Amino acid sequence: MNCLLTGVTGIVGSHILFEWLHKAIVEKSVNHLFVIIRANEKTAEQRLLAILKDTSRPEFLNDFSLETCLEKVTIISHDLANISKEVLDNYNFDTVIHCAGSTNLSSTSDSKKTVHSQNYLVTKQLLDQLPKQVTRFLYISTAYSFGIQNEKVNDTIGNYAVTDFRNPYEQSKYESERFVKETCTQKNIASQILRPSIICGRLLHKPFFETPKFDVFYAWAIFLDKYAIKSKEAFRIWIDKKSGLNIVPVDFVSKAILYAFLNPQIKELNIVNPTQILHKDYVGDVLESFDVNTYEYVTEKPAELNTFEKLYYKTIGDIFENYISIPDLQFHAGLISKLIQQLKLENTLGVHANFMNLINFSVEKKFRKSY
Structure with missing residues (x-):
C-alpha cells in the first residue's frame, strides 16, 4: 500500500497527507507515502515540514510526533513538469494519487496556457514516465469537468x-481525464477519476474553517474586502435565484479520496455536496458583512453600470458570471451520499450552516496562505 502523491503543498494534497498519516499510524490501512515537492526559496524538506508543523493542521496530528509522521513519508525533491522515469524508478510505489494542478478560472490567453500546461501537460509527463510497477492511477479532477449540462449528471x-x-480550466481537466483513461488502458493501469466540487475550509476536524489557501469562491470575499468601500450606489448583482454553489469541505474531500484509494472498484466519483447552497441565500449575507447594504438581485447584467458595478463586472464578476448567473450544474449524489452516511455526517456537510463562518474566518486570517 505504498503510494506516490503529487500536489502535497496544495489545499487538497496537504489534506490527503494528513488523512494518509492518520490511516497509516492509527488504522494501519495504508503504508508509505512518497511526495514530489519542488524546491523554491525553501528546500523540499523545509516545505514538507512547514505543512506538518503549521498551526492550521488538523488537531488529530497532535497525537503523533513529527518523527512518527516523517517515518511514513519520503520526499522526492523534483519539479513534476520534468520528472523522469530514472528518478521515479528509485522509489517503491505501485499507486499514484495525482493531485497537482492549477485552479485558475480566468479566461485570458495566459490562464489558458497555464491550465493546459499545469493540468494536461504535467499529467502527460507523469504518465509517460511512470515506472513499470505502477498498477493504479488516481486522478484528482473537478466536478465541473462535465462542463455546462442541462440535466443532472451521475459519476460516469x-x-x-x-x-x-x-x-479553460474546466476544459483542461476534462481533456486530462480523457488522456488519463486512454493512457492507463494502453499501459494496463487501473484508473480512478475523482472529482471534488468547490472546496472550502475544514468542517469535520478542528481547527474548523482552516484551509492553507483561500481559493476560488473566497475570491469574492477578497474582492469585497478590498473594494466594498467604493460601493456608494445601489449594487445590482446578476444571479440565478434558482441556482447555487456546490461546496465541499476540504477534510471531507481528503476522506473521500482515501475512501476511493481503499476501494479500487470505484472508477469515477463526484465528490460533491448533495445539496447546493442557493445564491439568493448567501449573497446578501456576504454583501452586508462588508457593509454593502443597498443591493438588488437582477436577472441580467445591468446595461449602464455605476462605478462599483464596473469594477465588479470587469474583474471578479467576469470570472464568476458562468457560475452564479446561469443554471448550475446538478449532480446525482447517490454514490457520495453512501460515504456521507457511513461517516455519519450531516447531509449538507455543514456548509450551509457555516457559510458565513467560512467567509468571516477568511477575513480574520486576511486571506493569508499558510504554506
Whole structure:
C-alpha cells in the first residue's frame, strides 16, 4: 500500500497527507507515502515540514510526533513538469494519487496556457514516465469537468456529451481525464477519476474553517474586502435565484479520496455536496458583512453600470458570471451520499450552516496562505 502523491503543498494534497498519516499510524490501512515537492526559496524538506508543523493542521496530528509522521513519508525533491522515469524508478510505489494542478478560472490567453500546461501537460509527463510497477492511477479532477449540462449528471462522464465549458480550466481537466483513461488502458493501469466540487475550509476536524489557501469562491470575499468601500450606489448583482454553489469541505474531500484509494472498484466519483447552497441565500449575507447594504438581485447584467458595478463586472464578476448567473450544474449524489452516511455526517456537510463562518474566518486570517 505504498503510494506516490503529487500536489502535497496544495489545499487538497496537504489534506490527503494528513488523512494518509492518520490511516497509516492509527488504522494501519495504508503504508508509505512518497511526495514530489519542488524546491523554491525553501528546500523540499523545509516545505514538507512547514505543512506538518503549521498551526492550521488538523488537531488529530497532535497525537503523533513529527518523527512518527516523517517515518511514513519520503520526499522526492523534483519539479513534476520534468520528472523522469530514472528518478521515479528509485522509489517503491505501485499507486499514484495525482493531485497537482492549477485552479485558475480566468479566461485570458495566459490562464489558458497555464491550465493546459499545469493540468494536461504535467499529467502527460507523469504518465509517460511512470515506472513499470505502477498498477493504479488516481486522478484528482473537478466536478465541473462535465462542463455546462442541462440535466443532472451521475459519476460516469462518458454518459454525457461534454462540449461547452465555462472556462479553460474546466476544459483542461476534462481533456486530462480523457488522456488519463486512454493512457492507463494502453499501459494496463487501473484508473480512478475523482472529482471534488468547490472546496472550502475544514468542517469535520478542528481547527474548523482552516484551509492553507483561500481559493476560488473566497475570491469574492477578497474582492469585497478590498473594494466594498467604493460601493456608494445601489449594487445590482446578476444571479440565478434558482441556482447555487456546490461546496465541499476540504477534510471531507481528503476522506473521500482515501475512501476511493481503499476501494479500487470505484472508477469515477463526484465528490460533491448533495445539496447546493442557493445564491439568493448567501449573497446578501456576504454583501452586508462588508457593509454593502443597498443591493438588488437582477436577472441580467445591468446595461449602464455605476462605478462599483464596473469594477465588479470587469474583474471578479467576469470570472464568476458562468457560475452564479446561469443554471448550475446538478449532480446525482447517490454514490457520495453512501460515504456521507457511513461517516455519519450531516447531509449538507455543514456548509450551509457555516457559510458565513467560512467567509468571516477568511477575513480574520486576511486571506493569508499558510504554506
